[in-house]
Amino acid sequence: MSGKYGKRSKDGRDSMRGTKGENKFGGRGGASSLAGVPVAVGQRVECEIIGLTHEGEGVGRVEGYTLFVRDALPGERVRAEVLSIGKSFGRGRMTEVLDAGVSRRVSPPCPIYDSCGGCQLQHLGYAEQLKWKRRHVVDNLARIGKLPVAGETREMIEGSGEGERPPVIVHPTIGMDEPWRYRNKAQVPIGFGDGGLIGGFYEMGSNDIVEMDACLIQQEENEETVRAVKEAARLLGVSAYNRATGRGLLRHVVVRHARTTGQRMVVLVTNGRDIPHAQELIGLIRERVPGIASICQNVQTAATPVVFGDETHVLWGEEVIYDEIGGIAFAISPRSFFQVNPEQTVRLYSKAVEYAALTGTETVVDAYCGIGTISLFLAKHADRVYGVEIIPEAIEDARRNAAINEIANVEFAVGAAELVMPRWQAEGITPDVIVVDPPRKGCDPALISTMLELKPERIVYVSCNPSTLARDLRLLEDGGYRTVEVQPVDMFPHTGHVEVVCSLIYKGLE
Numbered sequence: 483m484s485g486k487y488g489k490r491s492k493d494g495r496d497s498m499r500g501t502k503g504e505n506k507f508g509g510r511g512g513a514s515s516l517a518g519v520p521v522a523v524g525q526r527v528e529c530e531i532i533g534l535t536h537e538g539e540g541v542g543r544v545e546g547y548t549l550f551v552r553d554a555l556p557g558e559r560v561r562a563e564v565l566s567i568g569k570s571f572g573r574g575r576m577t578e579v580l581d582a583g584v585s586r587r588v589s590p591p592c593p594i595y596d597s598c599g600g601c602q603l604q605h606l607g608y609a610e611q612l613k614w615k616r617r618h619v620v621d622n623l624a625r626i627g628k629l630p631v632a633g634e635t636r637e638m639i640e641g642s643g644e645g646e647r648p649p650v651i652v653h654p655t656i657g658m659d660e661p662w663r664y665r666n667k668a669q670v671p672i673g674f675g676d677g678g679l680i681g682g683f684y685e686m687g688s689n690d691i692v693e694m695d696a697c698l699i700q701q702e703e704n705e706e707t708v709r710a711v712k713e714a715a716r717l718l719g720v721s722a723y724n725r726a727t728g729r730g731l732l733r734h735v736v737v738r739h740a741r742t743t744g745q746r747m748v749v750l751v752t753n754g755r756d757i758p759h760a761q762e763l764i765g766l767i768r769e770r771v772p773g774i775a776s777i778c779q780n781v782q783t784a785a786t787p788v789v790f791g792d793e794t795h796v797l798w799g800e801e802v803i804y805d806e807i808g809g810i811a812f813a814i815s816p817r818s819f820f821q822v823n824p825e826q827t828v829r830l831y832s833k834a835v836e837y838a839a840l841t842g843t844e845t846v847v848d849a850y851c852g853i854g855t856i857s858l859f860l861a862k863h864a865d866r867v868y869g870v871e872i873i874p875e876a877i878e879d880a881r882r883n884a885a886i887n888e889i890a891n892v893e894f895a896v897g898a899a900e901l902v903m904p905r906w907q908a909e910g911i912t913p914d915v916i917v918v919d920p921p922r923k924g925c926d927p928a929l930i931s932t933m934l935e936l937k938p939e940r941i942v943y944v945s946c947n948p949s950t951l952a953r954d955l956r957l958l959e960d961g962g963y964r965t966v967e968v969q970p971v972d973m974f975p976h977t978g979h980v981e982v983v984c985s986l987i988y989k990g991l992e
């Protein structure tokens with residue numbers, strides 16, 4: 483075995499798959515042996531795998547010492563080579579499965595799974611992935627949130643300090659019937675290979691880009707678009723960005739596909755404004771990409787792994803493409819957040835609407851609203867919805883989305899939710915329901931304080947990170963709320979990520 487087993491995980495933030503694995507697979511740096519640590523770097527050890535991290539590493543134990551072993555699965559006994567050690571844990575690579583035990587190991591269908599860090603769980607059967615994602619949520623709620631979870635062990639409930647409160651119901655993860663080819667967006671880093679310009683994904687643990695033509699979790703249209711753009715760039719001699727020297731033009735190709743309208747968008751992220759042969763490049767992309775509706779340029783000159791810079795403009799076509807979710811049309815601009823799995827998004831948002839339990843008379847706040855997706859879903863069932871979002875273009879899209887869907891009972895504001903909410907509070911806006919859908923770092927503490935002052939009857943919390951979710955639920959519980967139901971939704975099959983939607987109720991009203 484090679485590739486995935488022998489290399490560090492990469493930061494996949496801007497990979498073709500666009501998943502968010504972190505670079506944590508150790509490496510050979512640091513001490514080769516440490517006092518009190520029962521393993522040494524380079525040693526081969528046998529270990530039982532008793533759990534799985536959110537990055538898909540098996541959690542092994544060697545004489546009580548924790549060894550994270552990439553690609554090993556719970557229930558297995560494996561042989562692993564130790565790659566790095568620290569005082570409390572180390573990292574290793576699996577060299578052999580000694581006993582598969584009860585693990586549900588499957589053969590990953592993707593031919594480059596070994597070297598690409600975009601997916602972490604293709605080697606685990608899909609039904610088991612769904613179970614594991616629920617387990618991951620439960621563990622975080624119990625460990626970080628100190629919440630009692632229905633049907634779970636007493637040890638988990640102990641220490642919650644919750645007394646006789648009803649336990650939280652954590653439902654089974656909602657999965658996909660066909661968990662492949664779901665992503666509507668690809669972010670492809672561009673670099674140099676032997677034959678010139680290449681684009682695909684970062685090799686694990688390095689900034690080396692590996693050419694990739696196919697990715698089984700991408701919609702095929704995105705693969706086709708990326709291929710066409712790379713070919714056009716090669717034909718015209720467009721230079722690829724060199725991450726070591728900061729020279730070269732094309733840094734990333736970002737493509738989106740709107741399944742309901744067939745429209746496609748290409749964003750060329752460039753290291754500078756001037757694109758030589760720009761008109762020829764645009765011409766070739768238009769000729770070779772069916773459904774192309776928008777070609778944009780984003781300028782990013784900083785030496786940073788962040789994909790987009792602040793300057794975006796249209797090179798050809800529209801400034802947005804249109805897609806539809808649950809019968810609502812959405813305009814999507816190059817930098818706006820739009821859920822990447824449209825099929826599961828309908829399920830996620832429908833749950834959020836269900837948990838909001840609206841009757842038509844309520845005032846609702848949608849914090850971290852993006853392009854107004856959840857706001858517009860809620861507006862049909864509420865008296866008035868207020869959405870707040872930090873990216874100005876996203877709010878432009880949100881307002882446009884309200885207009886094209888003829889939804890008049892929504893209002894959007896640009897700004898940090900933690901700053902805008904107190905302003906609304908001062909203006910006398912008192913929400914009956916607050917929906918939050920923050921980025922991975924969770925809600926700003928100031929926003930939580932304002933929510934606790936406003937005391938809405940219900941809070942609906944949508945999260946892509948179970949650990950910050952659990953932290954925030956604890957704060958909300960301490961402030962007078964009870965977490966009632968938690969629904970994990972598999973928005974990112976074959977990766978370690980899980981989306982969660984939760985309902986909370988103000989205890990004073992129970």
Ligand SMILES: C[S@@+](CC[C@H](N)C(=O)[O-])C[C@H]1O[C@@H](n2cnc3c(N)ncnc32)[C@H](O)[C@@H]1O
Binds near residue numbers: 820821871872900946
């Ligand atoms: C997970 S996305 C959710 C977007 C939207 N609810 C959806 O489902 O499409 C989080 C959003 O929060 C925005 N954001 C990040 N920090 C923010 C802040 N402090 N205040 C308001 N919005 C913020 C991001 O730009 C992003 O659009």
